[in-house]
Amino acid sequence: MTCRESVPMNTSKKKISRSFQKWLLLLVVTAFLATTAFLWVFQTRLAKDNTIRLLELNIYDVRDTIKDASDENLLKLTTQIAAELNGTDEISPELLNELCRRYDVTDINCINSDGIIFASTYPDFLNYNMASGVQSAEFMVLLSGEDKYVQKYQPVSYDNSISRKYAGVLLERGGFVQAGYGFERFKEDIDQFVxxxxxxxxxxxxxxxxxxxxxxxxxxxxxxxxxxxxxxxxxxxxxxxxxxxxxxxxxxxxxxxxxxxxxxxxxxxxxxxxxxxVAQARNIAVAVTTTMQIIVFAVLSIMIYILVKKLVVNNILKINDSLAAITEGKLDTVVDVRSYEEFAALSNDINSTVDTLKRYISDAEARIDAELALAKAIQHSALPSIFPPFPNRKEFEIRASMDTAKEVGGDFYDFYFIDEEHLAFLIADVSGKGIPAAMFMMTAKTLLKSYAESGMSVSDVLTQANNKLCEGNDAGMFVTVWMGYLNTKTGEVTYANAGHNPPLIRHADGSVERVKSRPGLVLAGMENIRYRSYTIQLSKGDILFLYTDGVTEATNNNNSLYGEGRLRSVLERETSADINSLCLLVKADVDAFVGVAPQLDDITMLSLQYKLPKGEAT
Amino acid sequence: MTIEKIAEGTKLTITLIGRMDTITAPQLEVELKQSISGVEELVLDLAGLEYLSSAGLRVLLAAQKVMNRQGSMVVKNVNETIMEIFEVTGFVDVLTIE
Known part of the structure; x- marks a missing residue:
């Protein structure tokens, strides 16, 4: 079971999209308020301009309507007067006065082709030159081609205190006749219309x-x-x-x-x-534009938000996914977000960082490997590894092997003479594996040997070693030990067991049995444990087979254990094998069973064969 | 491995189910570290335990040592497989097995 520490997402940290949304909103609101204020001022101004134009247009309309109406009226009268005058040979003042009364105009003036008034209902106007005044000179157009002309109501040139409206029509005899309205008459005429x-x-x-x-x-x-x-x-x-x-x-x-x-x-x-x-018109215009603005700004900000999320946030999440994979240890993960230059640069940076990291790791691994190889060499050299170790001894043969699961292991075996007659031999298994187990193993091995060589009984060796190992054992490690003393003369083995699995003994007749004992607690488990000694008698050809649980618990791909049964059957089957090849045969059988499954534990074996018939000591 | 804890005052009952090996033993170690203080009676129910490696033995031994100082520890419902391990390793001498 593994438990990956996951860093909880700190919810107090802002998300980019959320922050962006906030700023976007602020910006949009500001832009909205600014444009609305501008619109208000602009529309107010526009409304006023429109009002001015509207007022002007209406005034011009009415003015033109009045002017057209009065022009038409006066021109009609003047045309009738001109027709009357064209019908007479003599234009007498009496006739003019009569016409003036009949057509109810204020005055009638007749002008000759030189622009001089030659007849008038106002005697004062006689001989007045029309070209001499600004107002009267306008009528000179009648002498240069026009046949009628109407003037607006204005002061007359002859006397500025008098205001008149005049119309002129050409006379057949040359010159033209001019009829005028005074204000009273003019009003009377058009008030009705106005x-x-x-x-x-x-x-x-x-x-x-x-x-x-x-x-x-x-x-x-x-x-x-x-x-x-x-x-x-x-x-x-x-x-x-x-x-x-x-x-x-x-x-x-x-x-x-x-x-x-x-x-x-x-x-x-x-x-x-x-x-x-006017205000209402302005307000409606502003309201309509504001509504449009709200819609446009809303759509715009949503689109920008989506775009940013798509372009930025999603890419960051993608990179984060890759980073998460890298953090989990998948260092071969390649960050590959190449949609934009910035992300491509970021991807490249991360990739090169991971590459550098990988290089450091492989360097470190190489260093550790070298150190482990050295440690392995030291550990192996600490175990007797030359076989046969005692070529001069004919009473017994001994053979041992250790295959560690890691470079260094926690298993060990050992054998040495403690005096001329007695061979001490042991097999041990330290809890755990790797460097800590190897270090503990070296300590245990040294202690056991020094106590054994000091002449203690095998049970005392374990008792003393246990107490010593318990001191300062903060890591709570322990070691199982099965240790025996072989009397090379008699074939008697005195042994003690500190929590180790019982060895097997294969008798000369091929039968296999366990070497029974009541094991004491593992070494370094608890202080002041007393270990007991047991004795067995070896006969000629008997083989004592010591092993660690790495043998019986070797596991294949189906999760089945090798087991003691298989081990026994190898021992029973290989009766012809000498002791030197027995360890190899067992190892080969274990390897065949395990197949391609990885080795999980150290596999250590020690076999001892007694060769003297009982009582044949030399 | 599943670890179930029942605390009743100063009594703590821990039920272990599954395999206690090199990988899962530290789980129990952490659990014990967190909850063992003040416990006077520690009961380990191993009825559901299928496998026990040396790493597991180490944790049991550590717990036994702590409980030797502050109270008592009882291991109960030990099945045949586990019992064999306890016997081979000599743990039967130091554990109180019911």
């Missing part, structure tokens, strides 16, 4: 036109105040202070309005439009 002008006229939705005459009496008004003074509407026009054609504000019929006036033919034409209406 009244109707404003009746159906609207300025915008709620605005209106008001027309007043020279004495500020209302001539035309939608509200029916004709004849009353302009004051009743609320308007006060000071022609000196307020320029024609300029916008001013006034309360008209109780409503605050933008107003503009212009004078035409003696009339003052006023156009008014409620300010609320």
């Amino acid at each position: 009244v109707g002008v404003t009746r159906n006229r609207h300025v915008g939705e709620g605005g209106c036109m008001i027309i007043a005459d020279e004495s500020w009496n209302i001539v035309s008004d939608r509200n029916g105040n004709e004849g009353k003074n302009l004051n009743v509407t609320g308007l006060h026009i000071d022609t000196k202070a307020m320029a024609k054609g300029e916008v001013f504000t006034a309360d008209v019929y109780g409503e605050n309005c933008y107003c503009m006036y212009k004078a035409q033919e003696g009339y003052t034409i006023v156009a008014v439009i409620p300010r609320s209406e």
Whole structure:
């Protein structure tokens, strides 16, 4: 079971997308407020400009309507007068006065082809040269091709205190006749018409036109105040202070309005439009644009958010996934986010960092391997490895082997003479593997040997070694030991067991049995354990087979254990094998069983064969 | 390996299920380190234990040593396989097996 430490995501840390969203929102709101403010100012200005244009247009319309109407009326009268004059040979003052009365005009002047007044209802005008005044000179166009001409109501050149509206029509005898209206007559003539002008006229939705005459009496008004003074509407026009054609504000019929006036033919034409209406138009425009803005900004920010998430955040997540794999130890993972130059650069940097890391690791591994190889050499050289070790001894033969699972292991075996007659031999298994086990093994091996060589009984050796090993055993390691003393003369083996699996003995007749004992606790497990000694008698040809659990617990790919049964059957089967090849045969059988499955534990064996018949000691 | 803990006052019962080997033994070591202080009666129920390696023995021994100082430790429901291991290694002499 493995437990990978995962660093919990710190929820107080901001996410890029969240942060970006916040700033984007802030930006959008600011942009929105700025554009809305700009729109408000712009629309207010635009609304006012539109209002001015609207007021002007209406005034021009009304003015032109009045002008056209009065022009037409006067021209009609003048044309009739000209027809009368064309029908007479003599233009007498009496005739002119008669016509003046009949057509109800203010004055009639006849001008000859030189532009001089030769007949007039006003004797003062006689012999006046039309070309001599600005107003009268306008009529000279009749002497250069035009057949009729109408002038607007204005002061006359002859006498500026008199205002008239004149029309002129060519006479058949040469020259032309000019008929004029005074204000009273002019008003009388067109007031009727003017009244109707404003009746159906609207300025915008709620605005209106008001027309007043020279004495500020209302001539035309939608509200029916004709004849009353302009004051009743609320308007006060000071022609000196307020320029024609300029916008001013006034309360008209109780409503605050933008107003503009212009004078035409003696009339003052006023156009008014409620300010609320202008504001409303502006407000609607702003509201519509604002709504559009909200939609555009919302769509835009969502799109930007999605885009950023897609381009940045997702790529970062991809890189993070690769990094997570690298952190888990898959150093061959290649970060490959190449959608944008920045991510490609980041990917390259990470890859080269991982490459450097891999190089360091392999360097470190090589160093550790070298050190382990050295440690292995030291460990192996500490174990007797030359066989036969005692070529001169004919009483017994001994053979041992150790195959470590890692470079260095925790198993060991040992044998040595403690005196002329007695051979000490042992097999041991340290808990755990690797360097710590190897170091503990060296300590245990040395202790056991020094106690054995000091002449202690085998049980005392284990008891003393146990107490010694318990001192400062902070790592809680322990070692199982099966140790025996062989009396080479008698074949008697005295042994003690500290938690080790019992050895097997193969008798000369081929039968295999366990070497029984009641094992004491493993060494270094607990202090003050007393180990007991046991004795067995070896006969000629008996083989004592010591092994560690690495043999019986060797595991194949089906997770089955090699087991003691298989070991026994090898020993039973290979009766002809000498002791030298027995260890190899067992190892070969274990290897065949395990197959390609990895070796999990050290495999150590020691076999001892007694060769003297009982009592044949030399 | 699954580790189940039941604490009743100063009594702690730990049930081990599965395999206790080199890889899983440290789990029990960590659990014991966390919860053993103040425990006067430690009960290890090994009914569900299938395999016990030397690494597991080491943890049991360490627990036994701690409990020798502060109370008692009982190992119960030991099956045949585990019992054999306890016998071979001499653990039967130091553990209280019920």
